[in-house]
Amino acid sequence: MKPITIDRLAISFGPVRVLHDVSFDVAAGECFGLVGESGSGKSTILRCASMLTDIWEGRVRIEGQDVRKMPVAERCRTVQMVFQDPYGSLHPRHSIRTALDEGLRINGFDDREARLAQAMRDVGLPVEFLDRYPHQLSGGQRQRVAIARALILEPDVLFLDEPTSALDVSVQAEVLNLLVRLQQEKGFTYLMVSHDLAVVDHMCDRFAIMQHGRIVEVLDRAAITGGGATQPYAKQLIDASLEYESAI
Amino acid sequence: MSMTRDIPAPAPRRRMPQSLIAARNIVAFLTRSPTSLFGLVVLALLILVALFAPLIATHDPYAQDLQATLQPPSGTHFFGTDELGRDIFSRLVHGSRITLTIISLVTVVVGPLGLFFGTVAGYFGGKVDTVLMRITDIFLSFPSLILSLAFVAALGPSLNNAIIAIALTAWPPIARLARAETLTFRQADYISAARLQGASAARIIWKSIVPMCLPSVTIRLTLNMATVILTAAGLGFLGLGAQPPLPEWGAMIATGRRYMIDSWWLVTFPGIAILCVSLAFNLLGDGLRDALDPKQMNKR
Numbered sequence: 001m002k003p004i005t006i007d008r009l010a011i012s013f014g015p016v017r018v019l020h021d022v023s024f025d026v027a028a029g030e031c032f033g034l035v036g037e038s039g040s041g042k043s044t045i046l047r048c049a050s051m052l053t054d055i056w057e058g059r060v061r062i063e064g065q066d067v068r069k070m071p072v073a074e075r076c077r078t079v080q081m082v083f084q085d086p087y088g089s090l091h092p093r094h095s096i097r098t099a100l101d102e103g104l105r106i107n108g109f110d111d112r113e114a115r116l117a118q119a120m121r122d123v124g125l126p127v128e129f130l131d132r133y134p135h136q137l138s139g140g141q142r143q144r145v146a147i148a149r150a151l152i153l154e155p156d157v158l159f160l161d162e163p164t165s166a167l168d169v170s171v172q173a174e175v176l177n178l179l180v181r182l183q184q185e186k187g188f189t190y191l192m193v194s195h196d197l198a199v200v201d202h203m204c205d206r207f208a209i210m211q212h213g214r215i216v217e218v219l220d221r222a223a224i225t226g227g228g229a230t231q232p233y234a235k236q237l238i239d240a241s242l243e244y245e246s247a248i
Numbered sequence: 249m250s251m252t253r254d255i256p257a258p259a260p261r262r263r264m265p266q267s268l269i270a271a272r273n274i275v276a277f278l279t280r281s282p283t284s285l286f287g288l289v290v291l292a293l294l295i296l297v298a299l300f301a302p303l304i305a306t307h308d309p310y311a312q313d314l315q316a317t318l319q320p321p322s323g324t325h326f327f328g329t330d331e332l333g334r335d336i337f338s339r340l341v342h343g344s345r346i347t348l349t350i351i352s353l354v355t356v357v358v359g360p361l362g363l364f365f366g367t368v369a370g371y372f373g374g375k376v377d378t379v380l381m382r383i384t385d386i387f388l389s390f391p392s393l394i395l396s397l398a399f400v401a402a403l404g405p406s407l408n409n410a411i412i413a414i415a416l417t418a419w420p421p422i423a424r425l426a427r428a429e430t431l432t433f434r435q436a437d438y439i440s441a442a443r444l445q446g447a448s449a450a451r452i453i454w455k456s457i458v459p460m461c462l463p464s465v466t467i468r469l470t471l472n473m474a475t476v477i478l479t480a481a482g483l484g485f486l487g488l489g490a491q492p493p494l495p496e497w498g499a500m501i502a503t504g505r506r507y508m509i510d511s512w513w514l515v516t517f518p519g520i521a522i523l524c525v526s527l528a529f530n531l532l533g534d535g536l537r538d539a540l541d542p543k544q545m546n547k548r
Binding site: 072073076080083085088091092093102103106107146153 | 437438441443444447459
């Protein structure tokens, strides 16, 4: 279990400033949500903190260690990410075995066959699926494979970039429950992007509401139904979401 | 399509059988269309003839018989004889080896070279891309035959130099294609995932990007082969490729040109051979484009 500290994270793409000095802390073993409208910079925070983008300013520390200064191998074994679209996050010409094995090979893990089997069991897939290709799996199964790929390197921190938004409602619940179970078993720290407050309510202890690259307010889970929001935008977003849910 | 029947596999399959199944499906797909079947058959024929040239040829391709020059096609000389009394059929059969050598050597050089330039430029972008693509542009801005001519003139006329010259002029379109393909998926999540796994740039290019580029590059290479054959024949015709007495098809046409009015068989048969083989490559390339279409591949 490792805590995350994000301090004055800022990034510009050309003349457009996408993130304005974003700061927040995630406690060890916590699930922290990032909520906001499209284009508010939620996913960009994950891409910056995982060093997929490196042109940002500010500091991101995981258990006190600056991610910029971490050696690549150590960073890979600390932070992993689950992407939004399971149809685009698995290489279409790699079998599941290849997809999972790559990380193990690169990072020099031993006993790879046992680890592959364990990862498949962890995410509730039959071990025989190792020799399948992504196009032979359903969306939910693919997302399970993507989760297996993330946790096979035994990270401490998992970044979840809208892990369920591309999935069917019934499959969403399965994947979310899987993520909750994995967190209980392995003590991951989750940083999760979502624009579905119901998902945040189900998963997260605390969450931040973002707008135009700034954090509007950081709230507890209870604030969703308890009306704890103080900022107008946060109130508006929570009210709209509750209204929508009661409508269906 | 009937290809879907392969999806529910009863036994667990490893990597090799999967690619074998894919290859089988591609061939099955090709044989279903008459044009690509023609391409496939002509190519198979070319390879067989080249392999068993000494068995198929009725005469020694270099044996001169000055008593029997410029004989029209007959029972002893299927395609007649040339101005030195050499059997044209035997020369064509042995010439298929030269054609096949040119094609395979050019492919072996051009494919990897184009893939390397294209994927590296596409993956890194920025300055690397600019430098590599400007080099490509320079090569592209010359007509390939003229550039090959210049190379051969500089290196001296011989078959090997012709192959080198053709290879040097044939890679830029492949590089362009590979770069364009790379650009379309370098932002894909599976590339990001590979980076998060700690894969180096070389590893990502080799393991993730090259397999995605291969189908279109294969198609392009196959279609290019027709041009390569024609360029080789052109160089041979101009006396800058294979040197006499090598039975290269272009060179055969060049020497037969002088006797064309009276002895039509001197140029006709090598001409038909060149036509058939380059047509076969074109048709096969067209067929491959349909067979390797991503939508088809998903059904393998």
